[in-house]
Amino acid sequence: MLAAVPSEALREGRGDPLHLLAQALGLPADAATDAQVVAGSYQPHTAITAEADRAVDRLVVACGGVRDEHTACRIGLLVQAAGAMPALIEGRNPPVDATRRVTPTGETIELGLNGIAFGAGRHACPGRAQALALASTQLAFHRLHRGDTPLILPNAWDFASGAAFADAGFLAVGTTSLGVAAANGLPDAAGATLTQTLDLASRLVKLDVPITVDLEAGFGQDPSELSAQLWELGVAGVNIEDGRSDHLCEPVEQARFLRAFKDGAPGLFLNARIDTYWLGIMTDSTLERAKRYEQAGADGVFVPGLTDDRAISATANGVDVPLNVLAQPDAGRLAALGVRRISTGSLLYRSALGAAVQVAASLRDGRPLDPQAPSYEAVQTLVEASLDADGLRVPSRRVPDEPRLRSSEPGSSSWVA
Numbered sequence: 001m002l003a004a005v006p007s008e009a010l011r012e013g014r015g016d017p018l019h020l021l022a023q024a025l026g027l028p029a030d031a032a033t034d035a036q037v038v039a040g041s042y043q044p045h046t047a048i049t050a051e052a053d054r055a056v057d058r059l060v061v062a063c064g065g066v067r068d069e070h071t072a073c074r075i076g077l078l079v080q081a082a083g084a085m086p087a088l089i090e091g092r093n094p095p096v097d098a099t100r101r102v103t104p105t106g107e108t109i110e111l112g113l114n115g116i117a118f119g120a121g122r123h124a125c126p127g128r129a130q131a132l133a134l135a136s137t138q139l140a141f142h143r144l145h146r147g148d149t150p151l152i153l154p155n156a157w158d159f160a161s162g163a164a165f166a167d168a169g170f171l172a173v174g175t176t177s178l179g180v181a182a183a184n185g186l187p188d189a190a191g192a193t194l195t196q197t198l199d200l201a202s203r204l205v206k207l208d209v210p211i212t213v214d215l216e217a218g219f220g221q222d223p224s225e226l227s228a229q230l231w232e233l234g235v236a237g238v239n240i241e242d243g244r245s246d247h248l249c250e251p252v253e254q255a256r257f258l259r260a261f262k263d264g265a266p267g268l269f270l271n272a273r274i275d276t277y278w279l280g281i282m283t284d285s286t287l288e289r290a291k292r293y294e295q296a297g298a299d300g301v302f303v304p305g306l307t308d309d310r311a312i313s314a315t316a317n318g319v320d321v322p323l324n325v326l327a328q329p330d331a332g333r334l335a336a337l338g339v340r341r342i343s344t345g346s347l348l349y350r351s352a353l354g355a356a357v358q359v360a361a362s363l364r365d366g367r368p369l370d371p372q373a374p375s376y377e378a379v380q381t382l383v384e385a386s387l388d389a390d391g392l393r394v395p396s397r398r399v400p401d402e403p404r405l406r407s408s409e410p411g412s413s414s415w416v417a
Contacts, residue, residue: 001025001073002126007133015205015234017085017134017267018078025074031062032078039082077127081134086266088131089138138267141210141236144171145269145300145322150331151341153212153324157183157349159203163382164374166207172236173207175200177214179349189245194219198229205234212237212269217244223257224264231265238268239302242289243275248282251289255296262297271324271341272298277305286311287318294321300341312337 005024010017018032034055041052056075063071102108125131132139144151154170156162157179165173178188180200186192197213204211213230215238230238240261242254249257254272262270272293276286290301302324306312316323316338324341328334331342362369 001070001077002130005130007129010130011133011136016232017138018082019232021081021130021134022078025078027059027062027074027078031059032082034058034062035075035078035082038075038079042079042083081127081131085131085135089135089142089267135267137210137234138236138269141172141212141269142299144210145340150335150339152331153341153343154348155179155214155344155346156200156204158200160379160382161348161352162200162204162211163207163385166209167382170209172210172212173204174212174237174239174343175204175214176344176346176349177216178346180214182349189216189241189243191216191219194221198233201230201235202233210236212239212271214239217241217249218257218261223261227261227264227268231268236269237271237299239271239273241273241275242293243273243279246279248275248279251285251292254289255292258293258296258298269299270297271300271302272296273302273304275304277303277307280305283311287315290315290319294319300324302341302343304343304345309333309337312339316340 005021010020010024016029016032018035019029022029022031022035037055038052038059040046041048059075059078060067060071063074151172152170153172153174154165155174155176156165157176161179162173162175175197177193177197180196181188181190181193184193184196186196193216197215197219201211201213211234213235215226218226218240227238238261240258242249242251258270258272262268272290274286274289274293276283276289286303286306290303293301298321300322301315301319303315304326306315306325307328312323312325312334322340323338324343325334325339327342327344327347334342359369359373361367
């Protein structure tokens with residue numbers, strides 16, 4: 001059965017890994033939801049519930065209604081993946097901590113799986129390639145925080161900016177809440193851009209790099225439902241802040257929110273943003289908040305506004321999860337202090353806005369122009385590559401009367417419409 005599920009096709013898929021596996025097994029994507037229910041009653045130490053029995057019945061129907069070995073194998077693969085996939089992505093030990101077999105002489109042989117999630121020897125998991133392919137995007141994003149150098153994360157405000165960052169070789173792309181809000185004529189940090197944020201996320205996941213999304217304070221949504229929705233889109237990570245306009249959320253309340261969010265999608269990289277330095281209040285509570293959020297399930301902590309070397313080092317050394325700060329001069333210095341992720345925040349959006357105004361003003365005022373802009377064709381190619389992923393194609397076009405002025409004189413501007 002596994003031979004009929006090529007790992008390369010799974011690796012190229014986008015979305016919830018369990019949904020992709022269900023579809024590869026010839027089942028509807030929503031069979032993954034029933035598999036997760038069954039997984040809660042699958043292990044010997046867990047209780048079998050009526051809800052799990054009903055979920056099994058629905059899975060049998062999805063498999064054709066015949067209760068045979070083939071159906072059992074399909075359901076078994078999906079159910080085991082439901083429990084094991086989040087553990088694989090997060091780097092935790094698998095749900096089953098050992099395999100056991102009884103020899104013909106009655107001897108029980110046990111192999112512990114801690115540290116070897118796919119087993120070994122005669123006990124090796126035959127689905128290793130498929131599991132790694134399914135988890136490749138989310139797994140890659142988690143591991144980017146444990147590399148030799150900090151992850152440099154550019155933050156996009158629309159599809160074109162995200163595609164340009166990916167095309168430039170950045171290993172992951174985030175979103176900027178200010179950029180998304182301002183581009184849509186809305187204020188930042190007001191919980192007003194849920195629809196726009198989800199729409200942008202659904203577009204960015206078409207790129208070949210992991211995507212992490214700024215969720216402000218959660219947009220007033222049910223945390224577990226929101227995380228599940230993002231996971232199904234194929235998002236690899238999120239930022240959630242404890243700032244509330246001009247004050248901070250109580251850390252106990254914020255920790256409950258983060259725990260519920262993590263429970264909804266355990267594989268998502270949850271970056272807990274701490275706004276003590278950003279708002280300039282209660283900075284002495286930063287480390288205590290970081291530890292509490294880590295205990296609640298956060299995979300990383302983000303402290304925008306943290307710039308003092310001693311404070312950065314103390315925060316990085318005070319938690320066991322990666323520390324994220326905003327971009328500052330000398331990334332090497334930040335790395336030496338223990339920073340594992342450097343985000344650009346709204347800097348790139350603001351820089352692009354400033355550059356656009358500068359070019360327009362130069363044109364108006366008759367000043368020399370040097371826009372350093374990508375060509376029309378380059379931008380069109382970024383969009384076409386995305387449309388190709390959906391089986392569509394937009395033919396390259398050029399408006400005949402648009403100017404395309406190129407000058408070979410040194411120092412002169414080069415215009416491409």
